Amino acid sequence: MHALNMPTTNQGIVVRKTLNSYLIGFGEAHVECTLSTRLKKDPNADPVVVGDVVVWNEAAQITGVLPRRNRLSRRGAVPTPGAYAREQVIAANVDQVVPVFAAANPRPAWTLLDRTLVSAESADIPALVILTKLDLVEGRPEAEEIEAVAAEYRAIGYAVVLTSTVTGRGLDELNARLAGRLSALVGKSGTGKTSLLNALDPGLGARVQALSKATGKGRHTTTTSEIFALPSGGSLVDTPGIREFGLWDVDEDDLAWFFPEMRPYLGRCRFGLDCRHDEEPGCAIRKAVMDGRISPYRYQSYLKMRVEP
Ligand SMILES: Nc1nc2c(ncn2[C@@H]2O[C@H](COP(=O)(O)OP(=O)(O)OP(=O)(O)O)[C@@H](O)[C@H]2O)c(=O)[nH]1
Ligand SMILES: [Mg+2]
Numbered sequence: 281m282h283a284l285n286m287p288t289t290n291q292g293i294v295v296r297k298t299l300n301s302y303l304i305g306f307g308e309a310h311v312e313c314t315l316s317t318r319l320k321k322d323p324n325a326d327p328v329v330v331g332d333v334v335v336w337n338e339a340a341q342i343t344g345v346l347p348r349r350n351r352l353s354r355r356g357a358v359p360t361p362g363a364y365a366r367e368q369v370i371a372a373n374v375d376q377v378v379p380v381f382a383a384a385n386p387r388p389a390w391t392l393l394d395r396t397l398v399s400a401e402s403a404d405i406p407a408l409v410i411l412t413k414l415d416l417v418e419g420r421p422e423a424e425e426i427e428a429v430a431a432e433y434r435a436i437g438y439a440v441v442l443t444s445t446v447t448g449r450g451l452d453e454l455n456a457r458l459a460g461r462l463s464a465l466v467g468k469s470g471t472g473k474t475s476l477l478n479a480l481d482p483g484l485g486a487r488v489q490a491l492s493k494a495t496g497k498g499r500h501t502t503t504t505s506e507i508f509a510l511p512s513g514g515s516l517v518d519t520p521g522i523r524e525f526g527l528w529d530v531d532e533d534d535l536a537w538f539f540p541e542m543r544p545y546l547g548r549c550r551f552g553l554d555c556r557h558d559e560e561p562g563c564a565i566r567k568a569v570m571d572g573r574i575s576p577y578r579y580q581s582y583l584k585m586r587v588e589p
């Protein structure tokens with residue numbers, strides 16, 4: 281067929297998902313679509329998510345989804361008591377998962393970080409850790425804890441950037457690490473995800489809100505996931521704050537593999553691949569913890585996730 285006679289395919293990327301509507305970006309343009317009846321009947325919990333490449337018809341209905349290169353998922357809330365938990369896909373086709381933790385306000389919960397990193401590993405997506413609001417702890421003892429945590433995760437092999445949208449610390453490094461990629465911000469409400477986005481692109485003016493005075497927690501300001509293009513060329517998925525990160529579809533026997541620092545020891549336990557690395561004699565991983573080669577905190581995270589994925 282002659283190139284000029286080729287049918288124009290309506291193909292683009294889902295950049296925003298609201299209750300019944302999907303904003304699709306293609307080139308410089310956007311179109312608002314709904315789901316076709318066939319896709320609405322899809323038994324998968326999230327047939328179309330932000331980051332999906334989709335095709336649509338003249339009626340502005342999404343009719344098809346191209347195969348996903350990857351997807352970052354967590355265990356979704358149980359819809360009604362007694363019902364099964366469902367997969368919640370946070371984003372598809374991302375190049376990088378970016379857990380965001382505040383140095384203070386709200387206090388960082390490191391087990392949430394390990395859960396996010398395990399999920400990224402199991403989806404085979406690289407991770408970049410952001411510790412932000414560093415201005416709140418500068419010169420205080422908490423700053424040392426943050427530096428120690430950063431060093432610990434860097435030793436495992438993760439990139440960690442320390443930032444502050446108030447002082448501008450780390451924003452150049454962050455920009456460089458986000459350039460040319462689609463990165464998904466993930467974290468509790470109020471950790472400063474949207475603030476980072478605004479700091480990287482001051483023209484955006486996306487909505488940010490102070491923490492609740494009563495609880496010191498975030499107010500769940502961002503309510504939908506949305507992709508924003510950065511001036512540097514990369515794109516960011518801003519996501520609503522999460523309270524927890526339940527693992528989805530991570531087999532407990534594979535769990536240790538998703539802790540990269542444990543990989544070198546797998547298969548070297550007395551019980552070989554049958555070892556759960558708990559109280560089994562001759563466990564190579566527990567020995568590595570005792571010898572100081574694996575962080576006891578990470579090991580505790582591993583044990584907790586085994587019991588409570
Ligand atoms: N001191 C300080 N405050 C910050 C920083 N970054 C963000 N904040 C404040 O933290 C509060 C929450 O910021 P948001 O950007 O709305 O947080 P979020 O993670 O997007 O929250 P959700 O959308 O609810 O998930 C706001 O009051 C921000 O001004 C920072 O680097 N330093
Ligand atoms: Mg937000």
Ligand SMILES: [Zn+2]
Nearest residue numbers: 549555557563
């Ligand atoms: Zn073992």
